[in-house]
Amino acid sequence: xxDPKLLRNQLDDVAANLSKRGFTLDLENYQRLEQERKIVQVxxxxxxxxxxxxxxxxxxxxxxxxxIAPLLAEVGNLKQSLSESESALSALQSxxxxxxxxxxxxxxxxxxxxxxxxxxxxxxxxxxxxxFDFEVKDHVDLGAGVGGLDFDSAVKITGSRFNVMTGxxxxxxxxxxxxxxxxxxxxxxxxEISVPFxxxxxxxxxxxxxxxxxxxxxxxxxEREFYLIPTAEVPVTNxxxxxxxxxxxxxxxxxxxxxxxRSEAGSYGRDTRGMIRQHQFxxxxxVQFVKPQDSDQALDTLTGHxxxxxxxxxxxxxxxxxxxxxxGFSSQKTFDLxxxxxxxxxxREISSCSNFASFQTRRMKARFRNSETGKxxxxxxxNGSGLAxxxxxxxxxxxxxQEDGSIAIPSxxxxxxxxxxxLEAKS
RNA sequence: GGUGGGGUGGCAGAGUGGUCGAAUGCGGCGGUCUUGAAAACCGUUGAGUGUUAAAGCUCCUAGGGUUCGAAUCCCUACCCCACCGCCA
Numbered sequence: 001x002x003d004p005k006l007l008r009n010q011l012d013d014v015a016a017n018l019s020k021r022g023f024t025l026d027l028e029n030y031q032r033l034e035q036e037r038k039i040v041q042v043x044x045x046x047x048x049x050x051x052x053x054x055x056x057x058x059x060x061x062x063x064x065x066x067x068i069a070p071l072l073a074e075v076g077n078l079k080q081s082l083s084e085s086e087s088a089l090s091a092l093q094s095x096x097x098x099x100x101x102x103x104x105x106x107x108x109x110x111x112x113x114x115x116x117x118x119x120x121x122x123x124x125x126x127x128x129x130x131x132f133d134f135e136v137k138d139h140v141d142l143g144a145g146v147g148g149l150d151f152d153s154a155v156k157i158t159g160s161r162f163n164v165m166t167g168x169x170x171x172x173x174x175x176x177x178x179x180x181x182x183x184x185x186x187x188x189x190x191x192e193i194s195v196p197f198x199x200x201x202x203x204x205x206x207x208x209x210x211x212x213x214x215x216x217x218x219x220x221x222x223e224r225e226f227y228l229i230p231t232a233e234v235p236v237t238n239x240x241x242x243x244x245x246x247x248x249x250x251x252x253x254x255x256x257x258x259x260x261x262r263s264e265a266g267s268y269g270r271d272t273r274g275m276i277r278q279h280q281f282x283x284x285x286x287v288q289f290v291k292p293q294d295s296d297q298a299l300d301t302l303t304g305h306x307x308x309x310x311x312x313x314x315x316x317x318x319x320x321x322x323x324x325x326x327x328g329f330s331s332q333k334t335f336d337l338x339x340x341x342x343x344x345x346x347x348r349e350i351s352s353c354s355n356f357a358s359f360q361t362r363r364m365k366a367r368f369r370n371s372e373t374g375k376x377x378x379x380x381x382x383n384g385s386g387l388a389x390x391x392x393x394x395x396x397x398x399x400x401x402q403e404d405g406s407i408a409i410p411s412x413x414x415x416x417x418x419x420x421x422x423l424e425a426k427s
Numbered sequence: 428g429g430u431g432g433g434g435u436g437g438c439a440g441a442g443u444g445g446u447c448g449a450a451u452g453c454g455g456c457g458g459u460c461u462u463g464a465a466a467a468c469c470g471u472u473g474a475g476u477g478u479u480a481a482a483g484c485u486c487c488u489a490g491g492g493u494u495c496g497a498a499u500c501c502c503u504a505c506c507c508c509a510c511c512g513c514c515a
Binding site: 041045048051052054058068072074078079223244376 | 456474483484496504
């Protein structure tokens, strides 16, 4: 959530910034609420002060053996108006909360103008899409060809948008996750962490999925209101909820391999074939907690860590910066990495790296103690996929396919595959 | 699943319904002493909101309730600990 002070003091600037997202801030409504809130709050605090003072004097009178009956009589009306004032204030405050929680993060400088993903701007290009001298297949046919991808069984077991992997493909999938984790822990300085795949509402609130995006989530039928995680970002970032860390311990960097669960409500008909868009997929996540002045730089290095995986796998990709209209609700700036998919003849998202600044940490009270001032300050959070494992598997199958339908194994993965150099096509 | 005991400041741990944002100890910070350090002694030390600064207000797991007044009493939820049972 945004800093309430910013709304109070620089409302027009905020509105102008948000308009680049296509978000219209309801200034009138805000000003009405804020004005009313101030009046009611002042009055309410006055009444609280008054009633505390009365209660104390009653206590004193009683202690010294005086008759307290007249004092009690005086206090009668006060009690009534205090409780009225308190409920008026809390009603206003919750209205204000709803309003503020519905406002997306401010965009960082340098985020390009634009309405949707078509307006995202390419920043860089790496590698060169391979020229095939035979007809390319997509990952669905390739996976079936090596006998390792079985969507029919997944439909039988569960339904659409799930998958079953067996044999060499299952192993390749596992190898990818291991390879990514090892790279991030051993070469990029991340701390590996294993977390629950089920989270409570507070956690989803902290990272910004709730209250606004509930329909994207799988909710468990349990009175505790548990949800399946849509990304490791949720449990990992919430590690710091209600925590004040020492400045000397920063930055804190976690990497985490989890399954991710998304309802994909509203994406009917998109990417229905294959495993590009699934209800359940694996992802290696990178999460960083940094000091505010470090987060700009950290976004670049974090994105670089995700890029390193693509480079080691020798997969062509491009890096784009999302335009204002496409940046996620909680993010102030996002780079997407898009991998080349020969069957689609285009680049497809495989990683999304974002700087959330203090948007999440303000919600979850994740702070560090400034060693100079001794005061707690909000951390900045960043995260990025490093990478989406399922989509990486798709990219490997398609980019490493051979004419006979077999799949070459990238050399960095071979140690994880027991030295296997290719997945053979079944005849 | 059953029974009992708990959730208080960075930690430990007091707190007869009234002057408690909360004793005390440890830890942290500052100082005295010392060539330096330790020890000892003195002082200081929660978070948020608000303000030029203050005052004020909120917060003793969370949400309700009783009361002029709740950390303290009642209800509910969550979590933790112990023992018993069950499962592995």
